[in-house]
Amino acid sequence: MSSYTLFLLLGLGSGAIYAVLALGLVLKYRSAGVVDFGHSATAMFIAYVYLFLRENGTVQLPWTILPHEFTLTGSEMGTAPAMILALIYAAVMGLIMYVLIYRPLRHATPLARICASVGVMLYLQAVAVLNFGSQPKSTPNILPNSPLQVAGITVPVDRLWLAGLVVVLAAALWAVYRFTRFGLATRAAAENEEGAAVIGLSADRIAAVNWVIATVIAGLAGILIAPIATIQPASYTLFIVPALAVALVARFQSFAIAAAAGLALGMLQSEVTKVVSVLSWLPQEGLPQALPFLVIVIGMTLLAKRMASRGEIVVQRNPSLGRPSRPYATTAMCFAIGTLALVATHGSLRFALISSFIWICLSLSLVVLTGYVGQVSLAQMAFAGISAFCLTHIADQLGIGFPFSMILASLAAVPLGLIVGLPALRLRGVNLAVVTIAAALVLDSLVFNWTWFTGGLGGTKVGNPNLLGWDLGVAHGSDYPRVIFGIFTLAVVCGVGLLVARLRGAPAGRMMIAVRSNERAAAAAGINVGRTKLFAFGLSSWIAGLGGVLFAYAQQTVSPPTFETFSSLTLVAIAFVAGVGRIGGAVFAGIMMASTGLFVSFLDREFSIGKYQLVVAGLLLTITAIKQPDGVAANPPPPLVAAWRWLNGKLSSGPLNSHRPVAESER
Amino acid sequence: MEPRSLNPGRESQTREPGSALLSASNLRVTYGPVVAVDDLNLEVSEGSVVGLIGPNGAGKTTAIDALTGYHPLTAGRVLFKGAEITKMRPYRRARAGLGRTFQSVELFDDLTVEENLQVAADHLGIGRALGDLFLPIRGRSREGVEWALSLCDLGDVADRMPKELSAGQRKLAGVARALAQRPRLVLLDEPAAGLDTDESVELGKRLRTMPEAGVSVLIVDHDMSLVLGICDEIHVLDFGKSIAHGTPAQIRDNDDVISAYLGGERVGHVG
Numbered sequence: 001m002s003s004y005t006l007f008l009l010l011g012l013g014s015g016a017i018y019a020v021l022a023l024g025l026v027l028k029y030r031s032a033g034v035v036d037f038g039h040s041a042t043a044m045f046i047a048y049v050y051l052f053l054r055e056n057g058t059v060q061l062p063w064t065i066l067p068h069e070f071t072l073t074g075s076e077m078g079t080a081p082a083m084i085l086a087l088i089y090a091a092v093m094g095l096i097m098y099v100l101i102y103r104p105l106r107h108a109t110p111l112a113r114i115c116a117s118v119g120v121m122l123y124l125q126a127v128a129v130l131n132f133g134s135q136p137k138s139t140p141n142i143l144p145n146s147p148l149q150v151a152g153i154t155v156p157v158d159r160l161w162l163a164g165l166v167v168v169l170a171a172a173l174w175a176v177y178r179f180t181r182f183g184l185a186t187r188a189a190a191e192n193e194e195g196a197a198v199i200g201l202s203a204d205r206i207a208a209v210n211w212v213i214a215t216v217i218a219g220l221a222g223i224l225i226a227p228i229a230t231i232q233p234a235s236y237t238l239f240i241v242p243a244l245a246v247a248l249v250a251r252f253q254s255f256a257i258a259a260a261a262g263l264a265l266g267m268l269q270s271e272v273t274k275v276v277s278v279l280s281w282l283p284q285e286g287l288p289q290a291l292p293f294l295v296i297v298i299g300m301t302l303l304a305k306r307m308a309s310r311g312e313i314v315v316q317r318n319p320s321l322g323r324p325s326r327p328y329a330t331t332a333m334c335f336a337i338g339t340l341a342l343v344a345t346h347g348s349l350r351f352a353l354i355s356s357f358i359w360i361c362l363s364l365s366l367v368v369l370t371g372y373v374g375q376v377s378l379a380q381m382a383f384a385g386i387s388a389f390c391l392t393h394i395a396d397q398l399g400i401g402f403p404f405s406m407i408l409a410s411l412a413a414v415p416l417g418l419i420v421g422l423p424a425l426r427l428r429g430v431n432l433a434v435v436t437i438a439a440a441l442v443l444d445s446l447v448f449n450w451t452w453f454t455g456g457l458g459g460t461k462v463g464n465p466n467l468l469g470w471d472l473g474v475a476h477g478s479d480y481p482r483v484i485f486g487i488f489t490l491a492v493v494c495g496v497g498l499l500v501a502r503l504r505g506a507p508a509g510r511m512m513i514a515v516r517s518n519e520r521a522a523a524a525a526g527i528n529v530g531r532t533k534l535f536a537f538g539l540s541s542w543i544a545g546l547g548g549v550l551f552a553y554a555q556q557t558v559s560p561p562t563f564e565t566f567s568s569l570t571l572v573a574i575a576f577v578a579g580v581g582r583i584g585g586a587v588f589a590g591i592m593m594a595s596t597g598l599f600v601s602f603l604d605r606e607f608s609i610g611k612y613q614l615v616v617a618g619l620l621l622t623i624t625a626i627k628q629p630d631g632v633a634a635n636p637p638p639p640l641v642a643a644w645r646w647l648n649g650k651l652s653s654g655p656l657n658s659h660r661p662v663a664e665s666e667r
Numbered sequence: 668m669e670p671r672s673l674n675p676g677r678e679s680q681t682r683e684p685g686s687a688l689l690s691a692s693n694l695r696v697t698y699g700p701v702v703a704v705d706d707l708n709l710e711v712s713e714g715s716v717v718g719l720i721g722p723n724g725a726g727k728t729t730a731i732d733a734l735t736g737y738h739p740l741t742a743g744r745v746l747f748k749g750a751e752i753t754k755m756r757p758y759r760r761a762r763a764g765l766g767r768t769f770q771s772v773e774l775f776d777d778l779t780v781e782e783n784l785q786v787a788a789d790h791l792g793i794g795r796a797l798g799d800l801f802l803p804i805r806g807r808s809r810e811g812v813e814w815a816l817s818l819c820d821l822g823d824v825a826d827r828m829p830k831e832l833s834a835g836q837r838k839l840a841g842v843a844r845a846l847a848q849r850p851r852l853v854l855l856d857e858p859a860a861g862l863d864t865d866e867s868v869e870l871g872k873r874l875r876t877m878p879e880a881g882v883s884v885l886i887v888d889h890d891m892s893l894v895l896g897i898c899d900e901i902h903v904l905d906f907g908k909s910i911a912h913g914t915p916a917q918i919r920d921n922d923d924v925i926s927a928y929l930g931g932e933r934v935g936h937v938g
Contacts, residue, residue, distance in 0.1 A: 318777070320777075321777050499800060502800060503800060506796070506799055506800055506803070507785075507786070507789045507791045507795075507796050507799055508791075508793070508796035508797060508799060508800055510778060510782055510785060510786040510789065511786060511789070511791070511796060513775060513777050513778055513782075513786075514775045514778065514783075514786045516777065517774075517775035517776050517777050517778070518773050518774075518775055518776075520737070520769070520773060521769065521773040521774070521775065521844075522758075522775075523737075523756075523757040523758045523761065524735065524757060524758075524761055524766070524767050524768075524769070524845070525758075525761060525786055525787035525844065525848065526758050526761035526762040526787065526790050526848055527758055527786070528758050528792075528793070529758065531793045532793065534793075535793045535796070535797065
């Protein structure tokens with residue numbers, strides 16, 4: 001019995017972190033209307049800043065390549081001064097982030113804000129991996145840690161300290177926002193931005209101050225958890241998921257609920273760890289991590305029907321849509337160009353080209369979902385992964401032959417897509433993004449850790465696609481990667497591209513775009529809004545599943561890391577930057593931006609800069625969200641347009657007639 | 668061309684003129700403690716143009732929202748074509764033939780005018796829409812679109828995006844979208860707001876021809892000459908209650924109506 005209590009108390013540690021991070025999220029949402037996906041990444045970075053200050057007195061700057069370290073004292077620093085300096089650093093960083101990123105986005109759509117903060121998250125995480133390495137680092141204790149005997153069990157006292165700190169912090173925040181003039185001004189600005197401006201409050205300045213406070217609190221959380229959790233870029237960054245779950249339960253409004261829910265979640269997770277170790281029939285991996293998802297779904301659909309909306313001035317603007325003019329001819333031409341490119345390349349570059357095709361397919365899944373129907377999913381790679389692993393089972397264990405195994409495996413992602421899409425019937429924008437990232441994490445931690453399903457760390461082998469004795473596989477003897485596999489991939493992707501292009505002008509596409517534009521009016525036009533969204537989720541997850549199957553064939557061995565949560569985020573990032581409303585955008589994302597794709601592989605081979613891909617993607621994502629919410633493809637670089645026109649000119653005399661550019665802009 | 672012939676399938680469906688198409692009884696709608704519509708009884712008979720007028724805040728738009736399922740009823744029931752639709756969801760009412768427009772137009776900004784109409788005319792279930800992706804359905808539901816475009820004189824701007832239209836054209840496009848789904852009854856929420864006098868008169872003429880094409884009309888508007896000019900019957904709302912009901916001539920002379928519009932005490936005959 002006492003060991004259950006012990007686990008409950010041990011959970012106070014992580015619970016406190018969730019709570020403190022959630023307090024910061026609440027603060028940022030209340031003051032600036034931003035759900036900051038980069039919040040825990042910021043905490044992580046500040047923790048590193050503290051660590052290096054303390055260990056060798058150097059200051060770490062949040063970039064790479066350029067000099068990013070300078071020496072302050074040159075020797076070890078005490079805990080207290082290092083902490084104070086790190087928190088000042090956090091304040092400055094918070095202010096700069098607000099002014100550079102979130103202030104320009106204050107009238108932008110929720111999607112743009114999400115993408116910008118996801119960009120920050122990817123950027124900080126990638127910089128941390130490059131500058132500090134991905135090995136966990138530990139720091140000495142900050143809080144008292146002498147064991148305490150209470151009622152026969154030994155309690156680690158630092159957990160109690162952390163929990164106490166959370167309560168004090170929440171109470172202080174509550175008091176500040178309840179009783180001070182500043183708190184009143186913040187609330188006024190959150191409720192009615194325009195009204196606040198009329199009575200002479202600068203919503204902007206108020207938001208900036210709040211942002212600084214929230215960043216300092218995040219930094220504090222990062223520093224205090226370091227001795228317990230050890231600092232590591234990815235795991236720290238993903239604290240955002242439970243923190244968002246907690247903030248959601250608090251409806252992004254209540255400090256008290258955020259504090260209580262955070263502690264409760266940590267204790268629950270810890271208790272589940274204990275229960276799992278006792279009950280051997282439960283899945284041994286990932287159940288504690290899966291819990292936040294349940295909290296999110298329950299919190300979302302039952303408690304928080306709608307997140308309290310802020311009375312802000314929003315210029316509603318979805319990413320603009322392309323209008324494919326001659327889908328069949330354009331597809332045929334793309335197929336021809338792709339085939340030529342496959343023949344012209346060889347070795348690693350040809351493989352990179354094939355990878356690009358697959359990334360195009362994955363990006364197309366977002367063109368349907370985010371572009372056409374305006375929904376967000378941060379779980380696309382998880383869908384792809386489900387299909388990839390299903391392929392291994394369907395083909396090898398059930399012995400189902402090639403075209404059918406591929407079709408069945410890709411369809412396996414659809415039920416999951418629908419389940420993840422269900423909350424979309426009641427949620428939109430930010431809330432939906434939170435649910436989908438949680439779903440990705442659950443699939444990641446629960447399903448992809450399931451050894452029977454995935455074959456463990458080594459992964460599972462996949463047989464070559466074999467059409468009536470015709471081997472389409474990627475390798476045959478020493479022949480690798482084979483052109484025929486490239487053409488097979490290209491054909492599948494062209495088929496998907498054609499489907500998505502046709503969708504734009506088809507009744508189903510019109511319904512989607514109507515729903516994206518205006519749900520009230522869509523219902524008045526006789527459209528079942530909920531079913532249309534689910535349809536888009538289903539179609540999108542099927543396309544993502546196809547991408548996963550192609551990955552499986554290309555890599556021959558399917559293993560979980562390909563489909564981890566960060567891949568999903570990266571996919572959204574590149575698809576959005578490239579232009580999520582256009583097929584040209586998906587092509588651009590696959591060829592130019594994917595880390596294993598053609599352009600980055602080429603750069604990596606020639607100049608070995610591939611490792612900076614995430615840094616650049618994160619940075620570009622944030623900049624695009626601010627500067628060009630329609631994506632690169634909406635206003636393609638002039639040389640690209642010229643090349644496309646030239647190609648069209650060459651071919652227009654031929655049987656293909658004239659085409660307008662895929663990436664043509666509408667206006 | 669005779670509009671009727673452009674609106675196929677109408678004739679066979681049209682019931683006897685004069686029978687109740689929409690009938691709402693004892694409607695009550697509340698926003699928290701505020702009663703927006705109080706015990707409203709309303710009937711639109713087949714082939715008629717009915718007006719719903721009243722001063723600002725009288726509950727006219729709320730009544731439309733309640734009739735089309737956009738706002739829940741606290742009490743009362745709604746019958747359409749003889750069947751109860753009180754709890755039906757908005758999109759189902761639209762498919763059943765109850766069209767509506769919005770005060771703020773609310774066109775689909777990412778679709779052309781024609782596509783705006785087409786999406787309303789399609790009325791495809793998701794299954795059919797999916798099938799269409801792989802095996803296109805050709806030549807469907809063009810008639811409703813053509814009819815609505817010509818009735819609202821939008822043929823020239825069919826390929827434009829909504830933001831390229833003038834305010835008047837946007838209003839008309841909103842009406843056309845509701846008509847493109849070939850409704851039996853269309854509820855128009857201030858279609859003339861923002862139109863100049865000529866445009867308003869022109870709109871009135873078009874609306875007057877709609878019963879011939881098998882579309883009955885319930886219109887809410889502030890333009891008195893429009894409403895009094897085209898309606899067969901008018902209901903007057905004030906503070907959520909129906910204060911008068913009758914032909915345009917009766918309404919024009921009704922003391923309650925005059926005082927509701929001018930406010931304050933009853934002032935007998937004015938101007």
